[in-house]
Every structure is written in C-alpha cells, then in structure tokens.
Amino acid sequence: MPGSVSVAARSAAIVGPYLSGKTSVMEALLCASGEIQRRGTVKEKNTVGDTSPESRDRHMSVELSLARTKYLGDNWTLIDTPGSVEFHQDTVAALSVVDIAVVVCEPNPEKALALSPLLHFLDTNDIPHLIFINKIDTSTHTVSEVFDALQDVSERPLILRQVPLREEGKINGYVDLISEKAYRYGEDGSNVIEMPDVIKQREADARQDMLEGLADFDDVLLEQLLEDEAPSSEEIYQQFSKDLSDDLVVPVLIGGAEHGYGINRLWKTLRHDCPQPEITRERLAFPDHKQLIQVFKTQFVPHIGKLSYARIWRGEIHDGDHLGEHRVSGLNFILGQKNEKVREVCEGDIAALGRMEEVRSGQVLTQDGLLKDQDFCPDIEPPVYSLSIETLKHEDEVKLSTGLARLAEEDPSLSFKSNPDTHELLLWGQGEIHLKVALSKLERQYNVSVKARRPKVAYKETILKGTVAHARHKKQSGGHGEFGDVHLNIQPLSRGSGFIFESSVTGGSVPKKHIPAVQAGVKEYIVSGPLGFQVVDIAVTLLDGQHHAVDSSDLAFRKAGIMAMKEGLSSCRPALLEPIYELKISIPSPFTSNGQALISRRRGQILGFDAKDGWKGWDEITALLPQAEMSDLIIELRSQTQGIGTFSSEFSHLVELTGKLANEIIHPSSAAAE
Ligand SMILES: Nc1nc2c(ncn2[C@@H]2O[C@H](COP(=O)(O)OP(=O)(O)O)[C@@H](O)[C@H]2O)c(=O)[nH]1
Numbered sequence: 174m175p176g177s178v179s180v181a182a183r184s185a186a187i188v189g190p191y192l193s194g195k196t197s198v199m200e201a202l203l204c205a206s207g208e209i210q211r212r213g214t215v216k217e218k219n220t221v222g223d224t225s226p227e228s229r230d231r232h233m234s235v236e237l238s239l240a241r242t243k244y245l246g247d248n249w250t251l252i253d254t255p256g257s258v259e260f261h262q263d264t265v266a267a268l269s270v271v272d273i274a275v276v277v278c279e280p281n282p283e284k285a286l287a288l289s290p291l292l293h294f295l296d297t298n299d300i301p302h303l304i305f306i307n308k309i310d311t312s313t314h315t316v317s318e319v320f321d322a323l324q325d326v327s328e329r330p331l332i333l334r335q336v337p338l339r340e341e342g343k344i345n346g347y348v349d350l351i352s353e354k355a356y357r358y359g360e361d362g363s364n365v366i367e368m369p370d371v372i373k374q375r376e377a378d379a380r381q382d383m384l385e386g387l388a389d390f391d392d393v394l395l396e397q398l399l400e401d402e403a404p405s406s407e408e409i410y411q412q413f414s415k416d417l418s419d420d421l422v423v424p425v426l427i428g429g430a431e432h433g434y435g436i437n438r439l440w441k442t443l444r445h446d447c448p449q450p451e452i453t454r455e456r457l458a459f460p461d462h463k464q465l466i467q468v469f470k471t472q473f474v475p476h477i478g479k480l481s482y483a484r485i486w487r488g489e490i491h492d493g494d495h496l497g498e499h500r501v502s503g504l505n506f507i508l509g510q511k512n513e514k515v516r517e518v519c520e521g522d523i524a525a526l527g528r529m530e531e532v533r534s535g536q537v538l539t540q541d542g543l544l545k546d547q548d549f550c551p552d553i554e555p556p557v558y559s560l561s562i563e564t565l566k567h568e569d570e571v572k573l574s575t576g577l578a579r580l581a582e583e584d585p586s587l588s589f590k591s592n593p594d595t596h597e598l599l600l601w602g603q604g605e606i607h608l609k610v611a612l613s614k615l616e617r618q619y620n621v622s623v624k625a626r627r628p629k630v631a632y633k634e635t636i637l638k639g640t641v642a643h644a645r646h647k648k649q650s651g652g653h654g655e656f657g658d659v660h661l662n663i664q665p666l667s668r669g670s671g672f673i674f675e676s677s678v679t680g681g682s683v684p685k686k687h688i689p690a691v692q693a694g695v696k697e698y699i700v701s702g703p704l705g706f707q708v709v710d711i712a713v714t715l716l717d718g719q720h721h722a723v724d725s726s727d728l729a730f731r732k733a734g735i736m737a738m739k740e741g742l743s744s745c746r747p748a749l750l751e752p753i754y755e756l757k758i759s760i761p762s763p764f765t766s767n768g769q770a771l772i773s774r775r776r777g778q779i780l781g782f783d784a785k786d787g788w789k790g791w792d793e794i795t796a797l798l799p800q801a802e803m804s805d806l807i808i809e810l811r812s813q814t815q816g817i818g819t820f821s822s823e824f825s826h827l828v829e830l831t832g833k834l835a836n837e838i839i840h841p842s843s844a845a846a847e
C-alpha cells in the first residue's frame with residue numbers, strides 16, 4: 174500500500190444527480206482533510222462549492238467548483254460538478270481530466286434510474302469510478318435494495334465494500350468488508366466498536382459476495398476461494414485497487430455527507446485505490462512529451478481575465494513559462510472562490526492558468542505549443558431548447574455579442590445563431606435553467622439586459638394552383654419615365670423543390686440585360702407572400718413582356734416583377750406550410766409508452782422504436798413532430814422520465830397546415846380576439 178511515499182497529485186470528480194449531496198460530500202471531504210475548519214451546509218449557503226450567485230440563488234450547482242487539498246500527505250484536487258442534466262457539459266469536462274469519479278446517489282432504489290446516463294458515460298469511457306450511497310441517515314430502504322437497483326443500471330459489476338449497521342431501525346454505522354472491523358458513526362468520524370453478533374452472518378455472506386466478485390477478475394483469488402482458503406486483507410486490498418484502476422469493478426460505499434458519516438472511509442478508499450495520474454495518462458493515450466497540459470475548462474473572470482483550468486499530465490510549469498507561443502501569465506490553485514497564487518505546478522496538479530488567450534477548452538499543450546491532430550475535447554451535448562433574445566437597449570448589441578461569445582467559449586453546450594427565416598437571434602442550450610443562468614450571467618458580468626421569448630416557428634407558404642400574371646409598371650414624371658411590362662407564368666412545385674426562375678422570352682421583348690432585374694423583383698416579393706411568410710416550392714417563368722427604348726430600366730422591370738407576383742399569387746390559392754422535424758428520442762424503456770403518448774399529443778407521428786444501441790434498458794423512438802410543438806418538448810419529456818430522457822432533432826420537411834391552427838397563425842390577432 175502506498176504509505177508515506179509521496180505521489181503525484183491526484184484528482185477526483187464528484188458526480189451524480191441533482192440533490193444527491195455532491196456539494197455536501199465535497200464539503201465533508203474538505204473538512205475531514207483539515208482544509209476547512211467547519212463543514213458548511215448547502216442550506217446555509219456557506220459551502221466551498223456553489224459560490225456563484227447563480228448557484229446560491231437556485232440552491233444548485235451550476236458550474237464546477239474546484240478544491241485543492243491534502244489528505245495524509247497526498248495532494249488532491251476535488252471537483253464538485255453540477256448534477257442537473259442541463260449543466261452536464263461541465264461534468265463531462267471535469268470527467269475528461271480526473272483519475273476517478275465518485276458517484277453520489279440517494280439511498281432510494283426508485284431513484285437509481287436517474288444515474289443511468291451518467292453510469293453509461295463512465296462505463297463507455299472507461300473512467301474508474303466508485304459509488305457513494307449518501308444520506309444513509311435518512312434511508313428507509315435496505316442497502317441491498319439500493320445496491321440491486323444500481324446494479325440494474327450499471328454495465329460494470331458493483332461490489333459492496335461495507336454493510337450497514339442498524340440500531341433501532343436507523344443505520345448508524347458499518348462493517349468494513351475487507352478489514353472486518355465494525356464502526357459506529359460519530360460527527361467527528363467513526364469509532365471502532367466490537368462487531369455485534371446480529372450482523373456477523375450477514376457480514377460473512379456479504380464478504381463472500383465481494384470476494385466472488387473480485388475473483389471473477391483474478392485466477393489466484395478464485396483458486397483460493399474454491400479451496401476455501403482465506404485470502405489475506407493485503408491481497409484483497411491489492412486486488413481491489415487493481416480492479417478499480419483497470420475499471421473492471423465499481424466499489425460501493427455508504428455514508429452521510431451532512432454529518433460526516435463514512436467520509437474517512439471514502440477518503441481512505443480514494444487514497445489507496447484511486448489510480449495514479451500516470452495510469453490515467455496511459456488510459457487517455459497521451460503521446461510522449463516533456464510537458465503535457467490539458468485545458469478542460471475556460472472561464473472569464475471580471476478584473477482577472479481569461480482563466481484556463483488545466484491538468485498537468487507531465488512535467489512542471491512555472492509562472493511565465495512559454496508553451497510554444499503561449500505564455501502562462503499567472504498560476505493559481507483553487508479552493509472554491511479563493512485562488513492561491515503559486516509559482517509552479519507539478520505533475521498531477523490542476524491549476525488555473527492566466528491569459529492563455531488563444532487556448533480553448535479541450536486543447537492540450539506541450540512545451541512546443543498546441544498539440545495538433547489529436548482531439549481531447551469531450552463530445553458536445555446537442556442543443557434541446559432555445560430562446561429568441563434581443564437587447565433591451567439597441568446600443569448594447571456589441572456588448573451582447575462579446576458576452577455571448579465568451580459564455581459559449583466557457584460552455585460549449587451553449588450556442589447562439591441568427592435564424593435567417595425568422596430574423597431572430599437564438600440562444601441554444603440544454604434547458605430552461607441553463608439559458609436563464611446564461612442570461613443572468615450576461616446581465617451580471619457583461620451588463621447587458623436582454624428580452625427573451627419563445628422562438629418563432631419558421632412557417633412558409635406555397636401555392637396550390639398556377640396562373641399567368643401580367644403587370645406593367647409605368648411612371649411618367651418629366652425627364653426619364655419608368656417602363657417595364659412582364660408576363661409571368663407562376664406554377665406550384667412539389668414539396669422541397671424550393672424556388673425556380675426561368676425565362677422563355679424570345680425576340681427581346683424583355684431585353685436580356687433586364688431579365689435579372691425581373692428575377693430580383695420576384696425574389697424580393699416571395700420573402701413575404703400573401704399570407705405573410707416566405708413563398709417556396711414555386712416556379713416562375715418570364716414568358717413575355719414589353720420594353721421602352723428610353724424609359725425601361727432595371728428598376729422598372731424589378732417593380733413590374735413585384736407587381737406581377739403580388740397580383741398573381743393571391744389568385745393561386747396560397748397555403749401555409751409548417752416545418753416538421755425528425756426526432757430521435759432516447760428514453761429509458763419503462764417510459765417508452767409515455768414518450769410515444771407525448772408525441773401523439775403533440776400532433777406527432779411515431780415512425781418506430783427500438784432498443785437503443787449500446788444502452789442497457791433504453792429505447793430510441795423515431796418520430797416526426799411539427800416544430801411548433803418542439804419548443805418546450807424537453808421540459809415535458811424530462812418531467813416524465815426522471816429528468817433523463819432526451820432527444821436530437823433535424824429538419825425533415827414542410828407540410829401543408831390547414832383549418833383552425835392555420836387560421837390562428839395567419840391571423841394571430843383575430844384568433845386572440847375570438
Ligand atoms: N439527511 C441528509 N441530508 C443530506 C446529506 N447530504 C446532503 N444532504 C442534503 O441534501 C440536499 C442536497 O445536497 P447538495 O450537497 O446540495 O446536493 P448536490 O445537488 O448533489 O450538490 C441538501 O439539502 C443537503 O443538506 C446527508 O448525508 N444526510
């Protein structure tokens with residue numbers, strides 16, 4: 174076991190669903206390591222994590238909180254992560270640089286499903302992790318019920334490391350299954366007690382289960398078990414560390430962060446079993462370099478500037494070092510809100526590097542600069558929710574674009590783009606709270622207030638029958654007049670054809686040089702047709718026309734084109750077209766029928782559903798859904814799936830919309846007045 178040998182700094186991310194107690198676990202770990210004197214609580218808003226106003230106001234972590242600490246001589250960086258799926262990108266960023274993840278969960282089997290996406294992520298990315306069943310003081314279920322439910326959503330085998338001790342119906346201690354010592358919880362750590370007789374049999378059975386679980390990965394241990402030989406504690410410890418490092422098994426611990434229960438045990442497991450950074454470096458397959466620094470998170474801090482949070486995988490860095498053309502200006506260790514300026518950082522450390530203006534999250538630096546052709550960026554969550562935003566003051570537009578660009582650099586799951594169809598600026602992200610937090614940061618950090626509303630739907634219109642329209646633009650006002658005369662054949666096209674303009678003019682009735690002007694007029698008109706929307710799926714052919722030797726001009730022919738379209742289109746039976754998207758909805762199988770009902774209620778059409786590839790216990794529903802029904806889909810989908818259902822979408826086609834719904838869209842004010 175690593176005793177007093179000094180090891181490179183390690184790092185653990187504390188992950189898990191919203192409200193499971195991650196911020197409290199970090200607080201308890203920091204208190205146990207002596208980093209802070211008194212355990213803060215989330216309720217009193219005095220924890221090391223959750224320091225931003227956005228976090229405190231919402232009683233939830235909305236960003237990463239880092240804390241550097243020392244436990245029994247070893248250096249650590251703990252990272253508290255947001256639990257809400259809406260802030261998952263930060264969690265993924267943290268998981269891209271840590272040696273281990275501590276998954277915190279509720280002591281309730283009914284809530285195990287909520288861990289499914291996270292465990293899937295850890296399992297498929299081979300990130301070593303352990304599970305800490307928290308709030309054990311409030312548990313009304315047995316630990317084995319919770320354990321079984323967790324096993325159902327984990328691809329890796331779980332191995333229970335402790336059995337709970339119950340006294341008067343409450344869990345108030347545990348037996349460690351390796352050392353076989355019993356402990357009673359106390360506010361200042363647990364005290365060893367004699368193992369009560371009532372638990373001996375259960376302890377022996379649980380220990381046997383643990384050993385059998387480990388023996389699946391070790392022939393020597395298997396042989397020992399088959400021959401009824403008792404392996405030594407030392408051998409079991411070693412096997413555990415190895416299996417965890419290799420991400421073969423997932424140890425399960427129990428405790429209660431708010432009272433410090435089981436926290437020393439958690440620390441010791443981390444200390445003994447968490448892989449060393451060099452093992453993680455191999456897992457992540459970094460190339461060999463003297464210095465290797467991975468930036469995983471970027472933050473723009475008022476009065477300080479850009480900070481790049483980075484893990485040092487190899488070598489040391491000093492303040493002022495050049496990494497190729499990038500100069501490190503300022504090095505800080507972080508404890509929640511406090512930054513500690515340091516002159517150098519070593520292998521394994523996580524630090525905030527100042528003023529690396531050209532470096533972005535996900536990039537890796539070596540002594541020669543950015544590592545090219547190798548991508549360590551985590552995948553970006555596809556956006557599922559958007560708002561149309563506009564500054565309250567016109568003069569704030571420049572500030573808005575600076576602010577948005579920085580927010581999107583800090584959080585790649587947030588994006589913005591203008592919609593050419595509706596002329597709106599859309600902010601895209603992971604949900605209502607995600608966007609509200611972004612808007613609150615815009616106001617607080619960039620001093621821009623914006624108005625946000627539900628985005629418009631990009632309705633279009635077309636025609637159901639064709640016509641030939643004639644228009645003459647003529648103006649005589651002294652000097653040069655204006656003269657243009659056109660005959661346009663306007664015909665509907667099949668869905669998805671777009672817009673076609675042709676000319677069949679012969680003999681120069683409309684001079685060649687003016688034909689583009691007619692086309693320009695037609696295009697200008699179809700931006701907003703008789704119903705008020707862009708006209709699509711039509712073919713316009715310039716059949717014939719007249720010109721005047723002196724008065725004809727591009728301007729005159731453009732105006733004639735507009736006039737002919739205006740007169741022609743109103744007699745062509747205009748029809749409203751609604752955009753339809755194809756959705757892939759990922760949903761845990763117990764909720765699949767709810768998901769299908771949700772689509773049907775929203776005028777959707779289910780195309781099919783199947784088991785989701787590579788996801789145990791999940792389905793994927795493919796469906797078509799009108800865009801008008803999509804804006805708050807994620808909210809309802811999450812509310813029906815313990816917060817974990819999600820979807821991706823892609824524009825599919827336009828379809829004619831008729832009846833009352835169409836009427837309400839074409840005449841919104843009259844519909845509202847009814
Ligand atoms: N009874 C009890 N409550 C806890 C425990 N740990 C956390 N809590 C409470 O659970 C709530 C959520 O905790 P928090 O740490 O913010 O969870 P997070 O969202 O995962 O960071 C808070 O009200 C905590 O006080 C615990 O061990 N026992």
Ligand SMILES: [Mg+2]
Pocket residue numbers: 195196197222223233234254255256
């Ligand atoms: Mg939290």
